[in-house]
Amino acid sequence: MRLALWMYEGTAHHGVGRIANSMQKVHAVFHAPQGDDYVNPIFTMLERTPAFPQMTTSVVSGRDLAQGTIRLPETLRQVEAKLHPDLIIVCASCSTILLQEDLEVVAANAHTQAEVLVYDANPYRMAEVLSADGLFTQLTKRYARPQPLTARPSVNIIGPASLGFHVRTDLICLRRIMQTLGVQVNVIAPLGASLADMARLPAAWLNIAPYRELGRKAAVYLEEQFGTPALYDAPIGVQPTLAWLRRLVEMLNDVGARVDGPAVDLPPLTAFSLDGMSAPSGVPWFARTADMDSFSSKNAFVFGDATHTVGIVKFLHDELGMDIAGAGTYLAHEAGWVAEQLVGYLPPTADQESPTADRTAHGQPSSVGGLLVTDRFQDVAARIAELQPSLVCGTQMERHSCRKLDIPCIVIAPPTHIENHLLGYRPMLGFDGADVIADEVYTTTTLGLEKHLIDLFGDAGLEYEENGGQEIGQDTPALDTPPSQENAVASGALPHPLTPKAQTPTWTPDAQAMLKKVPFFVRGRVQRNVEKYATEQGVSDITVDVLQAAKEALGG
C-alpha cells in the first residue's frame, strides 16, 4: 500500500461526468456516497458553468446499506422529471461497486422514458482518461448510423470535452482552419453533441481526432465501420501543423475523388493568419532571431499526458532548437506510444534497459525507452531535481515542484487548473498554438541579452526583491477555495527540498558572500551545482577558490 498525496488523473466517475457534461441532454447519475459529489464543483468552479453540471449523485448512505434501501430508481425518476434527458448514464463508485448490485435491473425498475445506460467503469481498473474514452467510444458505437456523406467536404472534430486542457480554444483554432479551407464542420463531439449529432457522425468525409486520450478509439471504430478516414495527429507546432494541413487536404480530396465531390485547395499560408496578411505563425522567424541563440544551450524536461508530452518535446527540439533533458508521462497505458514517438529525442539514460511498459500502479516508476513513466509526482520532482533542466514543461504539480527547485516551468498538460480556464485565446494546437507556447517559453526562461547582463553583473542594477514579487506562497488551490488563514499557514509550511540527502559541503563566509552576488533566481541552482562539483572533487569546504574553480569547470 502506498501513500497518495496528489493524483494526475481523476477517478472513473469523473471521466463519466466529463462526457455527460459535454453533451446535450445527457445526464450522469452516480450511485455513490454523498462525498463523491465533489466532482460537481470541479465543473462549476473551473469552467464556471452558469448551469448545473449534468450529473447527479444518487446518495447511498450507511443507513441505506443497513436497511437494503436503494434510491437509484427514485433519483432516476427525479432527474427525468426535472431535466427530460435523452440519455441517463448510470455508474457505480469505488465503494458501491463492491456491493455487486445488478444496476441494470435496478435502473430498469425506474421505468423512465429516457434511455438508461449502465456504464461499467470499474474504478479499480480505470481512471478518468480510460473511463471517459471508453464511454465515448461506447456512445459512438451505440448511436452512429450509416448515412450518405455530406455534399460538401466536411470533418468531425472528435475529442474536445468538458474540462479538457485548453480544448475550448483549440476548438476555436480548428474551426478557423476549417473556415479558411472552406471545409464544413459536421459534428464536434463530445463537446456540444446531442445524440442526434452522434448519429450524424458517419456523414463526415473525415474525422479529426487530435487527442490520444479521448476520441481516437471512436475514430478508429468509425473508420472500421463506416470507412471514414481519420487524421489522428495533433497539430502541435508549425511544421506539424503544415504537414497536418497538407494531409488533411489530401485525405479530403481522396474522398472527393471517390464520391465525385468538390475539391479542397490549400490557400496561401497568409490566409491562416489572424490578420489575413502575415505569416500564420511568428515562430519560424522568431526562433532564428539573434536573441534566441541562448536557446541552443537550454534544455527542457517535459512531463504530462501523451498528446501534449509528445507534441511539446518535438516543438521545443525541432522548432525552438532546445535540448531535451528528459520526458515522461503519467499515462502508463500510453507509455509505449509516447516512447515510440520520441525515439531519437530523448537522451539515453542509465535505466533504459527495460524496454516494455511496466504497470506503475504499485508506485514504482518505470522507464520505457528513456521515458519516465509514473503517476507519483514525487518521482517526477526527483527526476527534475536530478536533471536541473533550464525549463520544465509539465502539469500544475510540476509547476509546484519547480517553485521549490527554482526552475522555470510552464504548464502544458492536464489536469486542468483554474489558471487553464482563463478567458483569452490560448490554444495549444495549430499555428496560433505554436505562437502561444513559444511566448510562454520565452517569457518563462531568462534569455538573450538579459542573460548576459545577469551573468556579467550578477544582480547589480537589476532590482529584484529577494522575497517579494515571487509566486511562492501564492499558490492557487486547484479549486480556488476561499481565502483563509489556514491556507496561508499551509503555504508557509513548505515541504522539504527534494534534493538527495548527500553530505553537503560547507561554505566559507567569503564564498558565501560571493554566492550572494549571484541573482537570487539562479542562486539556488548555482549553489547546488557548486556543491555537486565540490562533492565530486572530494572537497568538504567551499572556499572562494573552489567556487571560482567550479564556475570555470561548469562554464560560468
Next chain:
Amino acid sequence: MSAIQKEDGLYHSFCGLTCVGWLYQKIKDSFFLILGTHTCAHLLQNALGVMIFARPRFGVALLEENDLSKPQPELEALIDEIRADHKPSVIFLLSSCTPEVMKVEFDGLARHLSRPDLPVLFVPASGLDYTFSQAEDSVLQALLPFCPPASPDDRRVVFLGSVNDAIADDFALEAARLGIPVAGFLPATHFHELPPIGPGTVLAPLQPYLSKVATRLARDRGATLLNSLFPFGPDGTRAFWEDLARLFGLNVDLREREAQAWSRLATHTELLRGKRVFFTADTLMELPLARFLKAAGCEIVECSSPYIHKKFHARELAALEGVPVFEQPNFDRQLRTIAATQPDLVISTLGTTNPLIGQGVVAKWSTEFAFMPIHGWAGAGTLVGMFTKALRRHAKLDPLDDPVWSAGLMPGAIPLVSNRS
C-alpha cells in the same frame, strides 16, 4: 421552536474527510491518514486544493484492486514512513466508504497499529455516514481518552471545537475578563495539551457540529454542557457569555456590549434589513448563521442543514421560530422554492453557487464560513461582511439581462433568467 421538516437528503455537499483540511493545521503535531481510494484522494485535492502542498500532514493510504481481497489492510510500513517523515505525536486513522463496505474492523486496526509513543486513533469519517464538518466530532471523540480526568472541584470551562489560535486567544482573554476560569480547548494546538475534563467542567461549544462529543462528555465525565446560542454575531456572543458566566455563578450584563457591537455593524445591517435570505445545506453551521441574520433584520426564507440535533441546537431553533427549517433537504425542491420565493441572497455549496448565480440569484459560498474567523465579538465584523460583500458587489454590476453573457461554454447551460429586469 421551529418544526423541522425532513427530506430525502439528495443535496450537494462533501463527506466527512473534508474536516482534515482544517484539523491537520489546527493540531500541529498530528497526521491524518485516510484509508481510502483514488476517489478520496481526488476529493481532497479538489475540495480543499491543499494537496498541492507536496508534503501536507495528511495522505490517503491507497486501496488498490489487489488490496480488496486482503482480510485486513497492512499499514505498518506506511505508519513507519509517516513516523520517520513527520514525527507526529498522534495519527488519526480515518475511515472511508470502501473499507466500510469491506467491513474493515477499524477499532482493532487502530489498536494494532498504536505504539505507546505514537497512538493511532480511529476516526469514523466515511461519506456513507458523515458529512462535511461532522467528522470533527469524530476526531474530538477519538481524543477523549487523552483528556486527563479532572476532580469535581475543578470548576473551569473547556471550549469545544477547532478555532484558529487568534480566536482561541480572544476567547481565553474574554473569559479572564469576565472571571471565568479556563481549563483549555478541545482540540488543543498540540496533542499533549488536551484539557482535563471532569464533573466540574463546563463545556462551551464554539461550533454547532459537535453534538456527539458534547453529549458523550456530559454522560461519561459528568461535565456540564452549556446550553446557549453559538458565539456568532453580537446576539449569539452576548448570550453565549452571559449564559456561560451564569454557570459559574457570575451575573454579567452584556447588553451594552452587544449594542456597541451592533452599532459597529450598522452600515452592514442597514443593507441587510428586510433582505430575504435562503440557506441550502452544507457545513452544519446554517442554524446559527441564519439566526444571526434574523437578528440583523433579515427574513429567512428557508434554513436547511444536513443534520439537526433538537437538544444541542435547541436555543438556535427557538430563536428561529417561524422560519421554515429543513433537515436533509432535497436540492431540486429547494430550487423550486428559490424560483417561487426569489430570495435576495442564497447561501449555498461550492458546487451550486455559480449555477445559482447563472439563474439570476445572488449567491454566496457556504463553505467559506467554515474557514473564516467569524466567532465572538472580534469575528462579528468579518461575519456580517461575508453576507454583505456578495450583495454589494452584485449591486455594483449591471444586471445581466441578455442571456448571451451567461450562455457559457457548456451546451447544456440553461439560459439565464433575469429576475431583475
